[in-house]
Amino acid sequence: MPKKKMKKKADWLTKTKKRKMKKKDRGIVEIMMLTHHFFKELPQWLNEMTDPRHPSYTIYSQADLVLMGMLKNMCAVKSMRSMEENFNEDACIATLRILSGDQELSEMPHADTLNDYLERLSPQCLAEVRKKMVKSLIRKKSFSRSRLLGKYWRVIIDGTGLFYFREKNCGNCLVTTVTREVAGKEVKLKRYYHKVLEAKLVLAPGIIISLDTEFIENENEDVSKNDCELNAAKRLLERLHRDYPRLPICLQGDALYAAETVMKICRGYGWKYILTQKATRQKALAESYEWIALGGGAKTVKGIGKEAGAGEYINHVEETAGKEEEADIYRYWYEAEEDGKRVAHEFQWITNIELTKRNLEEMVEAGRGRWKIENEGFNNQKKGIYNIEHLNSRDSNAMKNHYLITQIADIVMQIYLSYSPLRKEIGQPIKNTSSRLLESFRRQTVTDEDVSYISRYTTVYLE
Incomplete structure (x- = not known):
């Protein structure tokens, strides 16, 4: 007899109970408390950035502007115009004043003011703020239990397209050729786009944050997509090592990165790697x-993984293949019922972590977790609350800064989603949580009692 699924708490709460719980929700106060708890110095970090504006014409602090951009993202406000309309409330002004520490703030900044500022601000400034936030989280040791094999921080890299244009938008556009039917004939047309390579840090099963970003910009119209991404990866990995020299990293990526050049870089930095293995990418190793x-040289372990599948591994395949870099290869397969049929699934990875029967299951789960950057990273940011493909500005520099503000906001938002008492109790969807957060920001006045709650030491329990 199959086991009956236990009902979630949200399933047996009455509608009346849910309404009462929602009335007690003070989302914006919780956001302020968590920001103060994990990133107490955030307003200071923002104000310490090199300000590109002339001091004589400065009305708003840098913290005012960036925090407003962060709230736009967390409240799922898609456009700059909508931000102006939604944030034009006395409660919003009062809350931003407390968040930024700018006691002179009397009006919310205009959307054009934010864009003008982001057009001139160096993206490196926001990248430095993100780095301080990440280091603050790592130092707190709140997430150490999620490290691979109790030691390695998993860093997943992947690229994605952000913006697409019919005509060249700026000098940083990448170009691709597409075939379209025009007047009954196939015509090749150039299309322009912006792409980004992102490194995500796995802090916990449901918290995967931006660690670093490399904007892939036009090198040469003849350079292939893969070469562009690999060159960007080299720059990104070099910077990661410079910024986090003592961080024990396990790099993860798709088959594109399962190349000896990337593996050699990891060895030089003392990193581990788990990379998707495909015969088309490393033919000699696959054979x-x-x-x-x-x-009969492979070792097998059965009944592992959530599907109770089978795992198999062989260490040091590079010795047989005549390769220089360590290649311990393992695979996992299982069958599942899909549409009335038994369907087989198989995955394979390459690593430089010595494989054993004891660590194989954890290594399989880690290898499959690479999809998290797509499912919980890019897909959520594109189709979820942030809508990162929306063009907030056509200026190339402002585009980068808008993207970085989204990544900074996402760090706070993921912690909030993991903490949110309302979301835990009633199983509220992420989009609904953002909608309620917007309503809380617009309608709820932050009291002196709230400020005291925000400032005092609080133990934060995350999922």
Whole structure:
């Protein structure tokens, strides 16, 4: 007999109970408390950035502007115009005044004021603020239990397209050729786009934050997409090592990064790696693995993973394949019922972590977790609350800064979603949580009692 699924608490709460719980929700106060708890110095960090504006014409602090941009993202406000309309409330002004520490703030900044500022601000400034936030989280040791094998911080890298144009928007546009039917004939047309390579840090099963960003910009119209992304990866990895020299990293990526150049970089930095293995990418390794496995050289472990599938591994395949970099290869497979049919699924990875029967299951789960950057990273940011493909400005520099503000906001938002008592109790969807946060920001006045609650030491329990 199959086990009956236990009902979630949200399933047996009455509608009346849910309404009462929602009335007690003070989302914006919780956001302020968490920001103060984890990033107490955030307003100071923002105001310490190199200000591109002339002091004589400065009305708003840098913290005012960036925090307003962060709230736009967290409240799922899609456009700059909508931000102006939604944030034009006395409660919003009062809350931003407390958040930024700017006691002179009397009006919310205009959307054009924010864009003008972001057009001139160096993206490196916001990247430095993000770095301080990440280091603050790592130092608190709140997330140490999620490290791979109790030691390694998992860093997942992947690229995605952000903006697409029919005509060249700026000098940083990448170009691709598409085939379209025009007047009954196939015509090749150039299309322009912006792309980004993102490194995400896995803090917990449901918290995956931006660690670093490399904007992939036009090098040469003849450079292939893959070459562009690999070159960007080299720059990104070099900067990660410079910024976090003592952080024990396990790099994860798709088959594009399963190249000896990337593996060599990891060895030089003392990092571990788990990379998707495909025969088309590392043919010699794939053939050597199959040859050794056919000869009985592979070790198998059954009944692992949430599907109770089977795992298999062979260490040091590089010795047979004649490769220089360590290649311990493992795979996982299982069958599942889909549309009345048994469907087989198989995954394979390459690593430089010595594989054993004891660590194989954790390594499989880590390898499959690479999808998190797509499912909980880019997909959520594109289709969820942030809508990162929306063009807030056509200026290339402002585009970068808007993207970085989204990543900074997402760090706070993911912590809030993991903490939110209302979301835990009633199973509220993320989009609804953002909608309620906007309503809280617009309607709720932050009292002196709230300020006292925000400032005092609080133990924060995350999922």
